Amino acid sequence: MIEIGGSELEKYLKILLFLLLIPAGLIVLFYGGFFAFLIASDQASYNGNEVYIGPIEYDSVLANAEKAEYDVSGPWTKLDGTNTIEPGNVESLEKMFKSGYRVHRIELYYNETQKLEFCKYDSSNVYVTQTGSGYSGDTWMLEMFRLVFGLDEKGYEEYLGRLKNGSRDTELSQVQMKVNESVNFPAVYTYLNQSSTKTVFNPGMWNDEEFYRDEKKIGYIAYIVPETTISTSHQFNKYSVDVSSSGFVRANILMHRASAGNKIDKEEYTAVFKKMFKNLGLPVEMVDKFDFEYSPSVW
Numbered sequence: 001m002i003e004i005g006g007s008e009l010e011k012y013l014k015i016l017l018f019l020l021l022i023p024a025g026l027i028v029l030f031y032g033g034f035f036a037f038l039i040a041s042d043q044a045s046y047n048g049n050e051v052y053i054g055p056i057e058y059d060s061v062l063a064n065a066e067k068a069e070y071d072v073s074g075p076w077t078k079l080d081g082t083n084t085i086e087p088g089n090v091e092s093l094e095k096m097f098k099s100g101y102r103v104h105r106i107e108l109y110y111n112e113t114q115k116l117e118f119c120k121y122d123s124s125n126v127y128v129t130q131t132g133s134g135y136s137g138d139t140w141m142l143e144m145f146r147l148v149f150g151l152d153e154k155g156y157e158e159y160l161g162r163l164k165n166g167s168r169d170t171e172l173s174q175v176q177m178k179v180n181e182s183v184n185f186p187a188v189y190t191y192l193n194q195s196s197t198k199t200v201f202n203p204g205m206w207n208d209e210e211f212y213r214d215e216k217k218i219g220y221i222a223y224i225v226p227e228t229t230i231s232t233s234h235q236f237n238k239y240s241v242d243v244s245s246s247g248f249v250r251a252n253i254l255m256h257r258a259s260a261g262n263k264i265d266k267e268e269y270t271a272v273f274k275k276m277f278k279n280l281g282l283p284v285e286m287v288d289k290f291d292f293e294y295s296p297s298v299w
Contacts (some may be wrong), residue, residue, distance in 0.1 A: 042260035048251040058245035099245035
């Protein structure tokens with residue numbers, strides 16, 4: 001039997017305690033460092049409401065933003081080259097959207113739960129999504145394919161077959177396929193207007209239109225209009241104004257890193273936005289229409 005003296009035992013216990021504390025210390029260091037990173041990265045923000053300021057000269061606003069050396073960004077600042085459905089020539093919409101527009105999405109309803117959706121995500125293909133299971137409206141679907149794509153009977157029967165096969169292969173209530181076709185939007189728009197008893201147009205930063213027949217929804221169209229985000233920095237905080245060619249604006253502030261819980265005096269941020277509006281050629285008095293919702297943290 002090996003006898004260990006009191007001093008040696010104490011030494012061994014200290015070594016054992018040290019070995020146990022190493023992983024515990026590493027854990028504390030890891031989570032403490034991660035927590036410190038979150039705090040250092042966290043930011044407060046102000047999000048403004050959407051305000052209609054009246055007709056604007058959108059191209060002039062972009063030119064003024066460039067002159068003021070503001071940052072200009074957004075996928076729909078210019079509509080050329082965007083992956084959207086070409087609207088063709090619809091006179092009423094061209095009068096409404098004087099600065100141009102594109103079609104983002106079309107939905108055609110068989111009933112409340114079953115519909116076909118047409119959307120474009122790349123330059124050549126249209127994505128067709130069937131929502132709802134147990135379709136009994138094959139004749140309706142054939143008519144919709146003929147309407148949307150202007151295909152002959154062989155073409156749209158092939159697409160119907162692809163969707164039905166997809167429905168059998170999945171338990172999901174949504175099936176999608178992509179086709180290399182052009183959408184005949186004027187024909188779709190004429191059909192929806194002639195088939196509906198009521199239409200509801202919702203203007204704003206996002207523009208869409210709903211079509212109803214005897215209070216039942218038969219169609220939906222989402223439109224894209226030129227829209228951009230114009231930003232500048234003040235006191236290390238990012239001030240942004242979203243501007244739509246349809247005359248709607250929205251403002252927000254993203255404060256600097258490690259700003260969680262901090263605030264900006266209303267007089268200060270109002271002055272920054274009024275200066276931006278003046279430089280952009282927008283009516284300065286409309287800044288007072290914004291109501292900002294403060295968030296102490298982005299996490």
